[in-house]
Amino acid sequence: MNGESAVVFVVDDDSRVREALSDLLSSMGLRVVVFGAAQDFLEYEKPDTPACLVLDLELPDISGLELQQELAANGPPIVFITGHGDVRSSVHAMKAGAIEFLSKPFGDEELLRAIEAAVALDRAARQKRSELVELKRHYDLLTPREREVLPFVVSGFLNKQTASGLGTSEITIGVHRGQIMRKMSARSLAELVRMADKLGIARPE
Amino acid sequence: MRPSGWQETFEEANVSEEHFRTLVDTIPALVWSARPDGSAEFVNQRWLDYTGLSAEQALRWGWTAAIHSDDRRSLIEYWRSILASGEPGEFEARMRRFDGEYRWFLFRGMPLRDATGAVVKWCGTNADIDDRKRAEIDLRRVLDSIPGLVATNTPTGETELVNRQMAQYFGRTVEELKGWRTLDAVHPDDLPFVVSTIEAWMRSPGATGPFEFDLRLRRDDGIYRWFHLRALPERETDGSVVRWYHLLTDIEQRRQAEETIRASELDLRLTVNSIPALVNILTASGEIEFTNQPLLDYFGRTLVELHGWAGSDVIHSEDLPTVMAAWKHSVETGTPFDLQHRLRRADGLYRWFHGRILPLRDQDDRIIRWYSVLTDVDDLKRAEEALRQTQSRLAQAAQIATVAELSASIAHEVNQPLAAVVANAHACLRWLSAEPPNLAKAVESAERIIRDGKDAGEVVRRIRALFSRAEAERVALDVNELIAEVVHLLDREMAKRHVGVSMHFAMDLPPVVGDRVQLQQLVLNLLLNAIESMDSVLDRPRTIDIHAKRRSGNAALIEIRDSGAGLRDPDRAFEAFFSTKENGMGMGLAICRSIIEEHNGELWAASSQGGGTTFSFTLPLKTGTAP
Numbered sequence: 136m137n138g139e140s141a142v143v144f145v146v147d148d149d150s151r152v153r154e155a156l157s158d159l160l161s162s163m164g165l166r167v168v169v170f171g172a173a174q175d176f177l178e179y180e181k182p183d184t185p186a187c188l189v190l191d192l193e194l195p196d197i198s199g200l201e202l203q204q205e206l207a208a209n210g211p212p213i214v215f216i217t218g219h220g221d222v223r224s225s226v227h228a229m230k231a232g233a234i235e236f237l238s239k240p241f242g243d244e245e246l247l248r249a250i251e252a253a254v255a256l257d258r259a260a261r262q263k264r265s266e267l268v269e270l271k272r273h274y275d276l277l278t279p280r281e282r283e284v285l286p287f288v289v290s291g292f293l294n295k296q297t298a299s300g301l302g303t304s305e306i307t308i309g310v311h312r313g314q315i316m317r318k319m320s321a322r323s324l325a326e327l328v329r330m331a332d333k334l335g336i337a338r339p340e
Numbered sequence: 341m342r343p344s345g346w347q348e349t350f351e352e353a354n355v356s357e358e359h360f361r362t363l364v365d366t367i368p369a370l371v372w373s374a375r376p377d378g379s380a381e382f383v384n385q386r387w388l389d390y391t392g393l394s395a396e397q398a399l400r401w402g403w404t405a406a407i408h409s410d411d412r413r414s415l416i417e418y419w420r421s422i423l424a425s426g427e428p429g430e431f432e433a434r435m436r437r438f439d440g441e442y443r444w445f446l447f448r449g450m451p452l453r454d455a456t457g458a459v460v461k462w463c464g465t466n467a468d469i470d471d472r473k474r475a476e477i478d479l480r481r482v483l484d485s486i487p488g489l490v491a492t493n494t495p496t497g498e499t500e501l502v503n504r505q506m507a508q509y510f511g512r513t514v515e516e517l518k519g520w521r522t523l524d525a526v527h528p529d530d531l532p533f534v535v536s537t538i539e540a541w542m543r544s545p546g547a548t549g550p551f552e553f554d555l556r557l558r559r560d561d562g563i564y565r566w567f568h569l570r571a572l573p574e575r576e577t578d579g580s581v582v583r584w585y586h587l588l589t590d591i592e593q594r595r596q597a598e599e600t601i602r603a604s605e606l607d608l609r610l611t612v613n614s615i616p617a618l619v620n621i622l623t624a625s626g627e628i629e630f631t632n633q634p635l636l637d638y639f640g641r642t643l644v645e646l647h648g649w650a651g652s653d654v655i656h657s658e659d660l661p662t663v664m665a666a667w668k669h670s671v672e673t674g675t676p677f678d679l680q681h682r683l684r685r686a687d688g689l690y691r692w693f694h695g696r697i698l699p700l701r702d703q704d705d706r707i708i709r710w711y712s713v714l715t716d717v718d719d720l721k722r723a724e725e726a727l728r729q730t731q732s733r734l735a736q737a738a739q740i741a742t743v744a745e746l747s748a749s750i751a752h753e754v755n756q757p758l759a760a761v762v763a764n765a766h767a768c769l770r771w772l773s774a775e776p777p778n779l780a781k782a783v784e785s786a787e788r789i790i791r792d793g794k795d796a797g798e799v800v801r802r803i804r805a806l807f808s809r810a811e812a813e814r815v816a817l818d819v820n821e822l823i824a825e826v827v828h829l830l831d832r833e834m835a836k837r838h839v840g841v842s843m844h845f846a847m848d849l850p851p852v853v854g855d856r857v858q859l860q861q862l863v864l865n866l867l868l869n870a871i872e873s874m875d876s877v878l879d880r881p882r883t884i885d886i887h888a889k890r891r892s893g894n895a896a897l898i899e900i901r902d903s904g905a906g907l908r909d910p911d912r913a914f915e916a917f918f919s920t921k922e923n924g925m926g927m928g929l930a931i932c933r934s935i936i937e938e939h940n941g942e943l944w945a946a947s948s949q950g951g952g953t954t955f956s957f958t959l960p961l962k963t964g965t966a967p
């Protein structure tokens with residue numbers, strides 16, 4: 136594993152399974168935190184590191200599928216484990232974005248592959264999330280006027296066209312454009328266009 | 341007084357009249373003579389002394405005044421009859437003594453004839469027979485008061501003496517009966533027997549009897565009546581019979597009563613023989629006294645063959661010890677016998693019978709007889725057995741159905757420890773193959789493998805027990821433990837359906853006796869029922885309360901209370917095919933009932949206060965558990 140060290144959360148109400156998984160994952164060199172109930176996991180203060188959730192499908196308080204819905208996009212990728220192995224539940228889980236659906240008992244390689252995939256996914260998502268945060272921070276530096284100008288710039292309008300569109304002088308637009316490039320740390324117009332895309336900025340008609 | 345005619349006689353005999361007179365007066369007898377017309381010519385002094393009459397009073401017809409008035413007329417008639425016939429004669433009549441007392445005398449008269457044979461005179465004596473006559477009268481009185489016909493016979497069968505009853509019966513006078521052979525009156529059907537019997541008595545002079553038999557005798561009016569004859573021989577010193585004394589007792593009524601009884605007995609016998617059961621009457625000690633025809637037919641034996649028969653050879657060898665013990669108990673305690681066992685039919689086939697034997701007691705409460713009825717219950721037994729097997733198979737089917745329903749839970753139960761074992765094994769390998777190997781951690785992992793492996797084994801054992809259909813066995817069981825095991829099996833199911841369970845067990849509850857698997861099935865069915873009944877409950881907690889405690893009467897009481905919708909008709913809940921569930925067959929509770937009945941317990945349902953249903957059942961505690 137590269138980069139930040141990942142953490143594996145395990146939620147299973149069976150203490151034997153919790154102990155075994157904790158031991159196995161430790162022997163793989165992973166950080167493990169185990170929970171006996173979904174609620175405990177929800178209340179847990181999670182570290183800001185790539186993570187994955189190994190979740191028992193059948194839990195006494197709320198079921199694994201319910202927890203999956205509750206976490207939605209905010210939670211770490213989920214590897215489901217189940218003692219039932221019934222098809223309907225697994226279809227639901229996979230459709231809802233589960234990484235893997237493992238039937239108990241499962242091998243260590245299966246589990247490790249699933250966890251690695253999940254962590255990689257989380258790492259990527261986290262990467263993506265942190266870039267966007269950076270972009271937003273830059274975007275927040277722009278003045279309201281500059282935010283008005285940005286869509287015209289990234290849409291390939293000439294300064295003159297933009298000035299007439301916004302009812303100002305060509306010179307003023309040139310100044311705004313320079314400020315935008317600087318504040319957004321964009322080295323080229325092409326890079327600025329990609330940034331605007333990531334930020335989801337709408338193009339003028 | 342000068343008797344004429346005598347003189348010549350005495351003269352011829354050369355006896356003086358004086359001497360003759362002295363002689364006649366000295367004879368210790370009453371002597372007289374009469375003329376051919378019957379009038380008295382002479383009476384001796386003793387005659388006069390006895391009657392107290394004078395010669396003048398007695399002579400001619402004066403003597404008749406001394407005769408008892410009852411006898412006088414018949415005596416005179418008789419006297420006239422022999423005077424007419426000229427034959428000697430004798431007659432008994434009472435004659436008054438001088439003091440007025442009457443005594444019996446035998447009057448004897450003899451004609452005296454001349455050379456031509458004509459009667460010239462009658463001579464006679466009156467002998468005092470009073471003592472004999474009175475004895476005879478007494479005897480007659482005795483004989484006539486005997487309630488029966490009395491007769492004496494000569495060894496050749498001629499009648500000598502009969503009593504009045506006899507005379508009346510045959511409608512003859514005592515005189516007529518004398519010399520009559522009574523055999524004439526014997527019923528023709530009885531005659532050969534009577535003759536041969538009497539001849540047999542004759543042939544064995546040493547026989548002592550009793551000489552008796554029953555016979556029919558024809559009455560005067562031609563009707564035959566039954567008599568019981570008792571005969572007694574009078575013997576000479578050499579043993580030869582000189583006389584037979586017979587007493588004939590009229591037994592017609594008894595005979596008729598016997599006939600009635602015989603008819604009713606026959607009727608009873610016909611009835612008993614048409615009873616579709618084997619009927620037996622035994623003596624107090626258990627010997628066969630009577631059996632009906634169906635019994636003889638079943639065993640293919642005759643009543644004679646059954647004499648002294650204990651029956652042990654037809655009782656199935658497996659049942660014999662129980663039957664013998666029960667019968668011994670009944671004989672010893674006088675209590676009725678009630679047992680089912682197999683009996684071998686004549687063709688060797690065994691059939692099941694329900695045997696019941698009741699004692700018949702006399703006024704002193706002593707057993708005088710046993711009445712035994714054996715009812716063939718073979719078909720019933722087979723039907724019962726078939727029903728039991730069906731129920732058993734049904735229970736098994738239900739068990740499998742339940743197991744199928746629980747398969748997800750069961751899979752989870754098994755897979756859970758298995759997952760732990762596999763994970764631990766992998767961890768163990770990783771700890772061992774690490775650089776450097778982490779032996780301490782590897783040991784920990786290995787220890788958990790063993791622990792969880794055992795767990796898995798335990799789960800498998802429990803599930804096998806649920807599946808297994810061994811013959812029902814009776815063992816001591818801890819109810820609390822049994823319930824807890826089933827509840828544990830349902831943990832997941834209940835969690836999934838948001839059902840909370842609380843158990844309240846009396847810790848000092850003694851063990852019950854039963855079949856573990858069946859009772860687990862029972863508890864499982866009741867719990868599943870409770871869980872399912874709460875599926876529709878959304879507005880309140882879904883709870884199951886289980887109570888196990890001791891109930892009076894040496895039983896354990898188990899209550900399972902749910903917070904479900906409650907039963908609309910608790911009494912019908914246990915009927916087969918009665919279900920309030922859409923998908924239910926309605927067999928679950930019916931099976932519960934059959935299980936509890938097999939355990940001699942009770943099972944009932946009632947609506948709980950505040951909603952829901954309480955299912956309760958009892959199980960007998962192991963005997964010997966003191967309250």
